[in-house]
Amino acid sequence: MGDNSTSDIIINKSATSHIGAVDFENLSFGNTFTDHMLVCDFRNGAWEKPVIKPYEPFLIDPSAKVFHYGQAIFEGMKAYKDTNDDVWLFRPEENFDRFNKSAERLAMPSVPEEVFIGGMKKLIEIEKEWVKKGLGNSLYIRPFMIAIGSGVIAAPSTQYRFMIILSPARSYYSGEVKVIIAEHYSRAANGGIGAAKAAGNYSAQFYPTKLANEMGYQQIIWTDDATHTKLEEAGTMNVFFRINDTLYTAPVSERILDGVTRKSIIELAARENIKVEVRPVLVSELIEAADNGSLKEIFGAGTAAVINPIVGFSYQDKYHELPKLENSMALELKEKLTNIQYKVAEDTFGWTVKI
Amino acid sequence: MGDNSTSDIIINKSATSHIGAVDFENLSFGNTFTDHMLVCDFRNGAWEKPVIKPYEPFLIDPSAKVFHYGQAIFEGMKAYKDTNDDVWLFRPEENFDRFNKSAERLAMPSVPEEVFIGGMKKLIEIEKEWVKKGLGNSLYIRPFMIAIGSGVIAAPSTQYRFMIILSPARSYYSGEVKVIIAEHYSRAANGGIGAAKAAGNYSAQFYPTKLANEMGYQQIIWTDDATHTKLEEAGTMNVFFRINDTLYTAPVSERILDGVTRKSIIELAARENIKVEVRPVLVSELIEAADNGSLKEIFGAGTAAVINPIVGFSYQDKYHELPKLENSMALELKEKLTNIQYKVAEDTFGWTVKI
Ligand SMILES: Cc1ncc(COP(=O)(O)O)c(C=O)c1O
Ligand SMILES: Cc1ncc(COP(=O)(O)O)c(C=O)c1O
Numbered sequence A, B: 001m002g003d004n005s006t007s008d009i010i011i012n013k014s015a016t017s018h019i020g021a022v023d024f025e026n027l028s029f030g031n032t033f034t035d036h037m038l039v040c041d042f043r044n045g046a047w048e049k050p051v052i053k054p055y056e057p058f059l060i061d062p063s064a065k066v067f068h069y070g071q072a073i074f075e076g077m078k079a080y081k082d083t084n085d086d087v088w089l090f091r092p093e094e095n096f097d098r099f100n101k102s103a104e105r106l107a108m109p110s111v112p113e114e115v116f117i118g119g120m121k122k123l124i125e126i127e128k129e130w131v132k133k134g135l136g137n138s139l140y141i142r143p144f145m146i147a148i149g150s151g152v153i154a155a156p157s158t159q160y161r162f163m164i165i166l167s168p169a170r171s172y173y174s175g176e177v178k179v180i181i182a183e184h185y186s187r188a189a190n191g192g193i194g195a196a197k198a199a200g201n202y203s204a205q206f207y208p209t210k211l212a213n214e215m216g217y218q219q220i221i222w223t224d225d226a227t228h229t230k231l232e233e234a235g236t237m238n239v240f241f242r243i244n245d246t247l248y249t250a251p252v253s254e255r256i257l258d259g260v261t262r263k264s265i266i267e268l269a270a271r272e273n274i275k276v277e278v279r280p281v282l283v284s285e286l287i288e289a290a291d292n293g294s295l296k297e298i299f300g301a302g303t304a305a306v307i308n309p310i311v312g313f314s315y316q317d318k319y320h321e322l323p324k325l326e327n328s329m330a331l332e333l334k335e336k337l338t339n340i341q342y343k344v345a346e347d348t349f350g351w352t353v354k355i
Helices: A065-069 A092-105 A113-126 A199-214 A260-271 A283-292 A329-341 B065-069 B092-105 B113-126 B199-214 B260-271 B283-292 B329-341
Strands: A036-043 A051-054 A058-060 A072-074 A077-081 A087-090 A138-147 A160-169 A177-181 A219-221 A237-243 A246-249 A275-278 A295-302 A306-315 A318-321 A352-354 B036-043 B051-054 B058-060 B072-074 B077-081 B087-090 B138-147 B160-169 B177-181 B219-221 B237-243 B246-249 B275-278 B295-302 B306-315 B318-321 B352-354
Touching: A036 A113, A051 A113, A065 A138, A065 B065, A065 B072, A065 B138, A065 B199, A072 A092, A072 A199, A072 B065, A087 A113, A087 A329, A092 A113, A092 A138, A092 A260, A113 A138, A113 A160, A138 B065, A199 A219, A199 B065, A199 B199, A237 A260, A237 A283, A237 A329, A246 A260, A260 A275, A260 A295, A260 A306, A260 A329, A283 A295, A283 A306, A295 A329, A306 A329, B036 B113, B051 B113, B065 B138, B072 B092, B072 B199, B087 B113, B087 B329, B092 B113, B092 B138, B092 B260, B113 B138, B113 B160, B199 B219, B237 B260, B237 B283, B237 B329, B246 B260, B260 B275, B260 B295, B260 B306, B260 B329, B283 B295, B283 B306, B295 B329, B306 B329
Parallel strands: A177 A219, A177 A306, A246 A275, B177 B219, B177 B306, B246 B275
Antiparallel strands: A036 A051, A036 A160, A058 B058, A072 A138, A077 A087, A077 A138, A087 A352, A138 A160, A237 A246, A237 A295, A295 A306, A306 A318, B036 B051, B036 B160, B072 B138, B077 B087, B077 B138, B087 B352, B138 B160, B237 B246, B237 B295, B295 B306, B306 B318
């Protein structure tokens, strides 16, 4: 299992490619998929042979458990092409481990490494043309697993499907991001599934996010559901707060996703002698720091946008604008991190893995 | 919309029926489906015409939002056949209302009444042979809605599919039910989606329930996630506690599903002069009542089992056995309620609706 051997993958190539019809300059995130996908089914207690085949809709029973009981987990990663046309993954073992932690929490079987990483490498090798060179260009990788067993009784499925689909992406610029701090709604419970990358966690966020959007905010910073006093994470990003010259971020917990970007930023900041404190960050601290001018930056960290600077936040109907800085830590860390991902700077951490 | 008109349903009948192959004496819950299903798609901001057609798998894109972001809700109801061969629904308006509340919380479109109730009636009319007479026999009805729009960006879908599938059911006897009271895991957050019948809520329960099963308990009674001091509900049932001659049940909240069986029991108990107090019930009260002998009964209430008596519970590694009673309120209420559902007793509430 350890060698990510791909000899056991059945490959069924598409007769044609639609790459010529894709406008790579104008990609909207997550809407275009490559020619092939990986499919691997779990039945009778075992994983069957993974298959790489043309990307296409598949048949599923109306009573499949994923539709009724939400057994569905996913990962989000990216592949980058360097100037030598080599393609690189970023810390894939982290996503693999997190995927299987999510699987355990949702009572789903764990996926073997040779399927998750081995299959991913093989699939990307086949789709190499879809990874474009140049900072900001990437191939977004979406491994996911769903319960395909049928039956409307609330119990775990015995049949699952693991898939990997790929979507070419441009640099993710979402405009100026203003956030609102959650005072009523929540994304995760103590003892719940917030730390899993489970589909159900996202559906919980859409309605409150829609309300926030209507008020002019793009995202919500979630707080702990019991007291709404601790700052936790945003929709699909962990969050960092810079007060004076220190970065603060919440510790990961049962309620918070253990983000790969977050942990990479913490390590990168240490190397760059930027002080990071990982501890619960209170809403009251944030307000105090905003009021006394020591709050310099807030930024989100996640695979899609890497680092997403936030220009201001609202709490209890009051909007707090953040200063416009010359020397933003967010932008500095983003540049350093993407330079590693694109092999422009040396990867002193050993994070990048060649395909 | 108010007249549940079904004139606009496209009906596409199956050439054959597999009813002859079904062993109605040995049905396992939720695994056998009738010949037809109802399908109604939402596209371009509107619901298309509902279609009744043969039950069969359907094609869906691997990037459909239901797989990635969990937009999926459902309902659970039953149809009963009386001795005159008439088929009856039980309080269908309640499920219809709750379905659209779930839809709102998950940022999904609301389903029109003529599709949900009108379509359901038409479908059951076609499948009338599948509803068997006799106490305990019923046709389980599963309306559900999933996000079928494609794209791996975490935002609500613009395309949805509403479906109704039907499964013949026998009386639901799950053996002696012992429960464990949740001390660590939770099913719902304050400000979360616990009050919605959302697929994601169920996937959160499977792993802790598996742990409970391994310890010899069939179900978990969930407590509030912040303090684990308040008794809330079980897997797919609300719960009632009888202390001396009073029934106690938690008020519905953001964390608790507003069960139709629960609310019917409360109304029925009032008619029968059984005292019911709807208020938070503390774990500490339960233990005290178990210790001093005033705890007489615990039972779950939900559509599948109607009322499910619980024989004992575990808390902090101590097992508390419940007394075996001659005059169980659970059994009395169950009989009264099922007699209304099967039209054996007069429906003084106007709960039953003829198809
Ligand atoms: C809820 C949530 N938090 C944080 C993140 C960031 O994690 P990562 O840096 O591994 O992409 C994500 C994923 O994108 C997420 O979905
Ligand atoms: C979480 C939960 N609680 C309670 C119930 C009981 O609700 P009802 O009586 O409407 O079936 C259900 C549904 O079956 C449920 O899924």
